[in-house]
Amino acid sequence: MHYPFLKNLGASIPEHIQPTAAKPVNLKSSIDKANLTEMWDMILTLDYGVSEVDELSPEKQDEFLNVMSLLLKAFNR
Numbered sequence: 001m002h003y004p005f006l007k008n009l010g011a012s013i014p015e016h017i018q019p020t021a022a023k024p025v026n027l028k029s030s031i032d033k034a035n036l037t038e039m040w041d042m043i044l045t046l047d048y049g050v051s052e053v054d055e056l057s058p059e060k061q062d063e064f065l066n067v068m069s070l071l072l073k074a075f076n077r
């Protein structure tokens with residue numbers, strides 16, 4: 001199904017079928033492999049005020065993981 005197309009039409013997409021951020025464990029291991037662990041820790045500490053992802057609310061966890069996914073993609077180019 002083409003989610004961006006449906007969103008542009010104003011169609012409602014149930015939350016349980018919307019794409020989500022990568023699982024924290026998989027993303028964290030990818031971040032570690034790309035030598036971005038210090039950046040992960042710095043953003044988590046300075047911008048979100050916590051030391052572990054589990055300390056964030058579900059909404060903030062999604063936000064943080066999306067930010068880190070984009071950062072990983074940018075550094076992998």
